[in-house]
Amino acid sequence: MQWLDAITLERLDRSGKTIVRHDGGQILLIAADGAIFAVDNRCPHEGYPLAEGALDGCTLTCHWHHWKFDLASGRTLVGEDRLRHYPVRVRDGQVQIDLTPPDRNASRRRILDDLETALRTRRQGRILREAARYLAAGGDHLDLVRHAVAWAHERLEDGTTHAIAVTPDWLALAARPETTPAERLVALGEILGHIADDAFGQGLHPFADDADPKSRSWNPAAFLDAIETENEAAAIHLIRAAPRAGLAADDLRPILARAALNHYADFGHSLIYTIKTVDLIDTLGPGGAAPLLALLVRSLIRATREDLLPEFATYQTVLDAWGRARTDTPALAGASLRGKSVRRVLPIVAGWGARHPPEQIFEALVGEAAWMMLHANASLFDRTDVAPAQSVNWLDFTHAITFAEAGWRVAGETPALWPSILLQLACFIGRNAGFVDAAADASAHGQDDDRASLDRQYRAVFDHGRDRFIISAHVVKTLCAADAMATILPAQAHTLTAALNRFVAAPMKGRHALRAARQALDLIGPGANRIALI
Template identity: 30%
Template sequence: MASEPESDAFHEAVPLAELEAEGRALVAVEGVPVALFHHEGEIRAVNNRCPHMGFPLTEGSVDEGVLTCHWHHARFELSCGDTFDPWADDVDTYPTEVREGVVHVNPTPRRSDPPAVHWRERLDDGLEQNLRLVLAKSAVALQDVGVDPAETVETGVLFGTRYREGGWSSGLTILVALANRLDDLDDEDRKRALYQGLTEVTSDCADQPPKFDQEEFAARDVPFERLESWFRENVEVRDADGAERTLRTAVAAGATPEQLTGMLVAAATDHRYLDTGHTFDYVNKATEALDLIGWDHEAAADVLASLVRGLASADRAEERSSWRQPVDLAAMCDETFDRLDDLVAEGEGKEWKRPDGFTDRLHAADPEEVFDALEGAIEDGATVEQLARAVAYAAGRRVALFATNNEFSDWNTVHHTFTFANAVHRAAQRTETTELYRGVFDAAVNVYLDRFLNTPPAPEPSPDPDADPDEELEGLLTCFETQGRVNRAGAHAAHYLDGGGDPERLKAELGSALVREDTGFHTFQAYEAACRQFDLREDAAERRDLLVAAARYLSAHYPTRREREGTFSIAARLLDGERVHGADAGSDAEVATGDD
């Protein structure tokens, strides 16, 4: 508790006799709305705004030292302000003195914790108990007091990896995806993004048992190559416990980020297109999380270990009919992979430049054409990164050309291919392991399988260099307010760029729309992947296609009920001192003093 304040910090509030007669009073002291109570012979002063939703506590009731708010029945210990209900937060209390029959109040709260400490603790409470309003308040308040967003992301990542037995899943993926794009957003939308990500993490963990860790081996002199072999073999036979012990041993033995990434992506590509690409995307997002919090972080092993159960239990695409009939695509992959080392050796010392028409070859209706294009590129010296970049664009273009006469669920099909290809490309920027070429082929096979969803393709927006960027942006945002304007949204995004609009502004507006919706897992992924691929390219046509793909995908999934935006708005208004109940406007301090 803080030390008692100086006597001159007290301000006259209300006559003691009046307070004794009425039992309570509302006063404004230096702009602070203070609720005074005379209870059991004691004078108590608390902030009149219930910390849960801002309801006036003078309209509550007091019994046996417990103050109860009558809106949502939050309860507070009257003398210290501590709540019985963690979803409500503690209420500030203030020192009082009686001087010559008049109650005086010091408006400095008794609590001594700095705001950053308080809101870090509240963030933990919100995650542990799945309290969305608490998470929203924490996301807003921590940014307002200058806490680095990376710290908030770190808290969410560590919570999600420790308190979900099933390991890494969509919630953590969303949090990291949004963290990757924070620089695109303004201050308020960064808060929204953090709130959205944290909400997804805690929802994933709700009602799940925590994860109990396997211990690493005591040995530290096992060669990394053997640890990698053990890891892949344990994943192969679906032994998650053995795989986790091996992975933790590699971390403890000091394996580099590149080595650990190589180990994970090798296991993730030993079989085809695990869980429609989600497994590999989770691997990528976990490594990106460590980019944010540090690979030398003491929890690095926990972050990576959270991937193991998913790797070991994933559905394998070669077990599905689409990869076997009418063309045995899995067998074609195996035949190429048997020759992969020879293909790479043939390309040693060569420099590959993507030839004209390469995307068309990847979009070919004959899988032999697709395989020939990829194999020829490797023989001509194409690195994993170069080839993954080319396939990622081919996958993104499938989204840009997705025909809306398909079933709505088929958006997920082209989306999965694109985000998987993006993850492979991102991994290729970390490690040059030859096994990663297999991920490139997996992505390319799915680009081939998705061909029917572009038959016929959606109309491509014709170039319009005379377009007014402001008008096009306004038109795009209007599309997000009405269902079924997918093609129109794509045209507005394209024409915005055609007319010389700032792409950074377009990405910011797309992100702003995203974090205001009750959007799903895939929509977060689609935005992040499109923006990342956009940033990595210089070709204007490719960049245009990628943001058209993002705009079309987002438009197909908007609008939503926007319940989360409502919660966020309440949190922001409460922290700004606004009232969120009743018909009257203004702050509680204005109401207390009778100001209009």
């Protein structure tokens, strides 16, 4: 116990309250209803001095946002965060306050409980405050991420989301030596807030129980078959058996990537999610692997199959014919793909496969994807009179860059996957071809020094100002992927950097209200026009 003589009982009885300053902080001492209470003078919401508040019996009200605290029970009656209370006693006419620091382990456990409440209610301000409190109590910032993933994983009905995929990039940015404490808290807040946003309003979607886990053994072929047949329970049981076979997440990456690339799935997200999930497990450690792998398995099984859509229907046929020479294949140059549909782009890229190393084809495709993002016709993105399939936006262009970075890493481990990676990258190029303005003047987005330009983007990302997590996530993921690609492909660095600059500077609508309403009317049919009579 560290008892501090604060004030005489006689003086406190006369004044009713006083502020005790100690070690840079302020404690509010209050006499109310025959008892004495000591609490932090700063409201736990935004720091307004509680000494300026109102006391009604044992209820203390902060006038800044009308939060109310029950001094007797210690509960927050209106508001969210806990108000710290201090033990008080009277000895020889002196009111004493116990300043013994709280047990850090107990504090961290309580803060994690409070963080769950903040995640469940999607209160971004409180998420930041609880994260800051956890760090102040000596907690590891990675524990906050592990806890949030464990809390959310059965609430994400379709498995992995961008909230998970961007987490390793935010953590990498937080770990940069030049990152300030406030910026590190930004990174944590973006991670935790995005997870909460994706899980908000969802019920629980439990994963299969494994009554006899030791009866299962890791079998890569059976795992791929379970993904292909959409047998989630079998795939979950198999992935849980991998650690018992001595396999770490890095060991699983090739087979997970193969599952992700078996089809043109989820517009390339499947591969991006796979690589980022393994990266995150590497950062969090094996203790965080189980929920992340379960989420990835679910997302692989539930991924949309774009190769079954008419636009991409020739993908599998062209893949099967990879490496066969064609006499009509133009010279290897990204510009030869401009203005061409997916059906026309795929055979050209496959024809290149018969004549050129995959690394050369990859560079041409990445360069073209960056050029397309630099010349994207943003005037088409906000149209309100388009069908859902034509509702293209900036994110469709960024996915080609983030997919390329994931594909490069996979191909380095498993060269046999090059044809799938290159053709899927070609799908992005053909898909986005109709939303490009080749004549647009993009010179304003280039910089004399590409490295300096990227460094400016890194410094600016902590104050991105985006109103939706999905947008800030794409800013961060595209920044990290473009930087990686610029290092790997220095000849494309200038185009990649200029495209990134344009994307980051572009205004983006938070919602497309009129477009969504028109699409709803078109879907429901003529009868829906009766809405005009309401």
